[in-house]
Amino acid sequence: MGNLSTKSITWLSVLAASSIANGSNLPRANNLDTFVEKQRAISLQNVLNNIGPDGSRVPGAGAGVIVASPSTVNPDYFYTWTRDAALTMKVIVDEFLLGDKQLEPYIENFIHSQAVIQTVTNPSGTFLPNGVGIGEPKYNVDLTRYNGAWGRPQRDGPALRAIALITYSNWLISNGQHQKAKTVVWPVISNDLSYVGHYWNSTGFDLWEEVQGSSFFATQNQLRALVEGGVLATHLGVQCTGCDQAAQVACFLNKSYWNGQHFIANINSDDGRTGKDANTVLGSISVFDLNARCDDASIQPCNSRSLSNFKTFVDSFRNSTLYPINEGTPQAEGIALGRYTEDVYFDGNPWYLITAGAAEYLYDAVAQWTAQGLLAIDETSLAFFQDIYPAARAKTYGPKGKCSEFPRILKAVRDYADSFVEVVKKYTPTDGSLAEQFNKTAPFNPTSATDLTWSYAAFVSMSERRAGKYPPSWVPAEGPIVVPQQCTPGSTKGVYSPATAAGAPDVNVTCTSNVRFEVNATTYYGENILVVGNTTDLGSWDFSNAWPLDASSYTDQRPVWAATIALTAGQTISYAYVRQEDCGQSPIREPATANRTLVVPPCDPDADPDATLIVTDDAWQGPTGNTGGC
Numbered sequence: 001m002g003n004l005s006t007k008s009i010t011w012l013s014v015l016a017a018s019s020i021a022n023g024s025n026l027p028r029a030n031n032l033d034t035f036v037e038k039q040r041a042i043s044l045q046n047v048l049n050n051i052g053p054d055g056s057r058v059p060g061a062g063a064g065v066i067v068a069s070p071s072t073v074n075p076d077y078f079y080t081w082t083r084d085a086a087l088t089m090k091v092i093v094d095e096f097l098l099g100d101k102q103l104e105p106y107i108e109n110f111i112h113s114q115a116v117i118q119t120v121t122n123p124s125g126t127f128l129p130n131g132v133g134i135g136e137p138k139y140n141v142d143l144t145r146y147n148g149a150w151g152r153p154q155r156d157g158p159a160l161r162a163i164a165l166i167t168y169s170n171w172l173i174s175n176g177q178h179q180k181a182k183t184v185v186w187p188v189i190s191n192d193l194s195y196v197g198h199y200w201n202s203t204g205f206d207l208w209e210e211v212q213g214s215s216f217f218a219t220q221n222q223l224r225a226l227v228e229g230g231v232l233a234t235h236l237g238v239q240c241t242g243c244d245q246a247a248q249v250a251c252f253l254n255k256s257y258w259n260g261q262h263f264i265a266n267i268n269s270d271d272g273r274t275g276k277d278a279n280t281v282l283g284s285i286s287v288f289d290l291n292a293r294c295d296d297a298s299i300q301p302c303n304s305r306s307l308s309n310f311k312t313f314v315d316s317f318r319n320s321t322l323y324p325i326n327e328g329t330p331q332a333e334g335i336a337l338g339r340y341t342e343d344v345y346f347d348g349n350p351w352y353l354i355t356a357g358a359a360e361y362l363y364d365a366v367a368q369w370t371a372q373g374l375l376a377i378d379e380t381s382l383a384f385f386q387d388i389y390p391a392a393r394a395k396t397y398g399p400k401g402k403c404s405e406f407p408r409i410l411k412a413v414r415d416y417a418d419s420f421v422e423v424v425k426k427y428t429p430t431d432g433s434l435a436e437q438f439n440k441t442a443p444f445n446p447t448s449a450t451d452l453t454w455s456y457a458a459f460v461s462m463s464e465r466r467a468g469k470y471p472p473s474w475v476p477a478e479g480p481i482v483v484p485q486q487c488t489p490g491s492t493k494g495v496y497s498p499a500t501a502a503g504a505p506d507v508n509v510t511c512t513s514n515v516r517f518e519v520n521a522t523t524y525y526g527e528n529i530l531v532v533g534n535t536t537d538l539g540s541w542d543f544s545n546a547w548p549l550d551a552s553s554y555t556d557q558r559p560v561w562a563a564t565i566a567l568t569a570g571q572t573i574s575y576a577y578v579r580q581e582d583c584g585q586s587p588i589r590e591p592a593t594a595n596r597t598l599v600v601p602p603c604d605p606d607a608d609p610d611a612t613l614i615v616t617d618d619a620w621q622g623p624t625g626n627t628g629g630c
C-alpha cells in the first residue's frame, strides 16, 4: 500500500511529461512488462529500418550496411561504424538464434559487406600486408572510405565483429553447415582475429572516439574474441593466427585497469578524467556468459570487482547539480546515466543505451547467481548490495534453508534493474523512437542523433535478458583462460587475406610498397594538408577524396605533415598537395604546374612489409591560407 503513493507520483509525472511532449493527455500503459514488450518490437523494427539496402530510413546504404543513425546534420551520423554495426549484428544474430528466422538475410548481407569493407584502403592504412586498414572506425554507407579527420584507429571494432560472426558460425556448425562456416565466414573472422592478436597491445581510440590509449571495453572484447575464436578454429580444423595472445590479453585486463574500487576506463593515456565510465559496464554486458564463473578472466557482470565498479560508476551520476534529471532519486533506485561525468559532447546528457545497459547488466548478474544457485558477497562487492539490501553481509548465500535471504537479495537486484528500465520508459516518446541522448535538464527532451541504431539494439538485448532469454555460452567449459602470473607485452603478426568466398575483391594480386609522404607546410590552427594524385588510393585528383596527412610531428622548426601509404608497387604516380582551410573555404591546390611525380619501388615479396621504401622531402608550393576567423 505504501507503494501505491509512490506509483501515483510516477504516474502523474509521466502524464505531465507526455502532455508537454505531445499536447495530449492520453495516459500511457503504466505497466513495465507491457512497455518492454511493445518497445522491444518497435526497437527491432527500427534497427532494421537503418540497414541497407532496403531500410526505410537509410536510402543509399549498401546491402548489409548498418547505418549508425539517419541523422545527417547536427550530428551527422550517416555512416557505418564498425563497432556500432558489430554490436547491432550480435543482437540480430542472437534474435535469429532465439527463433526470428526472417533475420537471416540481414546476417548474410552483413558478412558480405564486411568482407568487402575489410579490404578498403582508408586513412588508417591498407588491408595488405599488415591489416592496419581494419582498424578504421567508420566508412561511408556505400562502403567507400571516409577521408575526414577522425580518432583513428579504433581497435574494438574488429573484435566485436569477430564475436558476432563467431556466434553465427557456431550455429552454422550445429545446423549442418560446417563447410559454409569454414569457407565463407571463417576467412572474415580470421582477418579480424589476426588484427586483434597483432594490435591488442597498441594504443587506439576508445569507444567514445575521444581518448587515445588502452580501453577496458576494447581489451575485454578482444579477450572474448581470441578465446572463442580459438575454440571455433579447432572445431573447423583451421589455424587461428593471433589467438595465442589470449592469455596475455587476460593478464592485461586483470592487472592493469583495476584501482581498488573501479576499473579505469582508459589507461596508457593522459585524459585527466576519473576513469568512471560506462565503458566498463558495457564491456561486461558484451562478454556476458550465463554459465561463466564470477571470477572468470573475462570479468562477468557477477564479478565482485565489476559490481563495485558498477556502483561507483552509477553513483557518479547521483549528483543533481550535474544531472538535475536524477534529483531526489533514492540510492536504491535506478537513475539516468551518461557516458562519464566530464562529458561535454552535446552538453554530456544521459544516453538511452547506457541506462538500458545498466538494467541489462543487473539482469545478467541475477541470471548468473540463479544458474549457480549461489551468491558470494565479499568486501569488494558488499557496498553494492547494501545500497539495495541493507542487511547484506560479506558471506555466501545459497537458496537452501528456511528463511533463505538468497531469493530476497536477488529480487532486490532485479527490482533495481527494473528501476533503470522505468527511467528509459519515462523518457521514451510515445512513438517509441530512441535518439542517442535525452536532456539532463527539464523538460528532458530527446537530443543528439535521432533513431540511433545502437539505442534500439541495446533495448532489444536488455528486454531479452529481462525475459530470461540468453545468448549462447562462449567461455570454454573444458577450461577457462588461466591468467599468467607475470604480464608481458605481446603481438602475433597477423595473416591477412581477402575473404573472397564471402565477396571480397581479390586484392591479393597487387603487391604494395610503403611510401612516406612528407611535406613542410606552415598552417594555421584548424587547417589540414592532404595529398591527391592520379591513382584511386590518392583520390584520382578528386580533392574530396584526397588522403589526409597527419601533423603529429609538426613543430615550429619543421612544420611537417606526413602519412605512410602503401601504394601499388612499380607504378609512376603524379601527385600534389591540397590545403583545406577551417572555415569551409574551397580547398587550395598547389598549382598544376607543380604536379609532382614519383616511382613507387617495385614489388619485393621478401622485403619487410613494414619497411618504408621511399620518403618524399617536399615543401608546400601554393599560396598560404588565412585564418578565416569563423
Ligand SMILES: *[C@@H]1O[C@H](CO)[C@@H](O)[C@H](O)[C@H]1NC(C)=O
Pocket (backbone or CB within 6 Å): 200, 201, 202, 203, 213, 214, 251, 252, 256, 268, 487, 488, 489, 490
Ligand atoms: C602492453 O602490455 C603490457 C603487459 O600487459 C602492459 O603493461 C602495457 O600497458 C600494454 N600496452 C598497451 C598499449 O596495451
Ligand SMILES: *[C@@H]1O[C@H](CO)[C@@H](O)[C@H](O)[C@H]1NC(C)=O
Pocket (backbone or CB within 6 Å): 254, 255, 295, 296, 297, 298, 482, 483
Ligand atoms: C585477477 O587478479 C586478482 C588479484 O590478483 C585475483 O584475485 C583474481 O583471481 C584474478 N582473476 C583471474 C581470473 O585470475
Ligand SMILES: *[C@@H]1O[C@H](CO)[C@@H](O)[C@H](O)[C@H]1NC(C)=O
Pocket (backbone or CB within 6 Å): 319, 320, 321, 322
Ligand atoms: C556535482 O556536479 C557539479 C557540476 O558538474 C560539480 O561541480 C560537483 O563537484 C559535483 N559534486 C560531486 C560531489 O562530485
Ligand SMILES: *[C@@H]1O[C@H](CO)[C@@H](O)[C@H](O)[C@H]1NC(C)=O
Pocket (backbone or CB within 6 Å): 346, 347, 439, 440, 441, 442, 443, 446, 447, 448
Ligand atoms: C537541454 O535542455 C536545455 C534546457 O531546455 C537547453 O538549454 C539545452 O540546449 C538542451 N541541450 C541539448 C543538447 O539539447
Ligand SMILES: *[C@@H]1O[C@H](CO)[C@@H](O)[C@H](O)[C@H]1NC(C)=O
Pocket (backbone or CB within 6 Å): 497, 498, 500, 506, 508
Ligand atoms: C592470398 O595470399 C595468401 C598468402 O600468400 C594466400 O594464403 C591466400 O590463399 C591468397 N588468397 C587468395 C584468395 O588468393
Ligand SMILES: *[C@@H]1O[C@H](CO)[C@@H](O)[C@H](O)[C@H]1NC(C)=O
Pocket (backbone or CB within 6 Å): 534, 535, 572, 573, 574, 597
Ligand atoms: C599518373 O601520372 C604519371 C606521370 O604523369 C603517369 O606516368 C601515369 O601513367 C599516370 N597513371 C595513371 C593511372 O594515369
Ligand SMILES: *[C@@H]1O[C@H](CO)[C@@H](O)[C@H](O)[C@H]1NC(C)=O
Pocket (backbone or CB within 6 Å): 534, 541, 574, 589, 592, 595
Ligand atoms: C596535374 O593535375 C591536374 C589536376 O589538378 C590534372 O588534371 C592534370 O592531368 C595533372 N597533370 C599531369 C601531367 O599529371
Ligand SMILES: *[C@@H]1O[C@H](CO)[C@@H](O)[C@H](O)[C@H]1NC(C)=O
Pocket (backbone or CB within 6 Å): 520, 557, 558, 559, 617, 618, 619
Ligand atoms: C623541410 O624542413 C626540414 C627541416 O627544416 C629541412 O631539413 C628540409 O630540407 C625541408 N624540406 C624542403 C623540401 O624544403
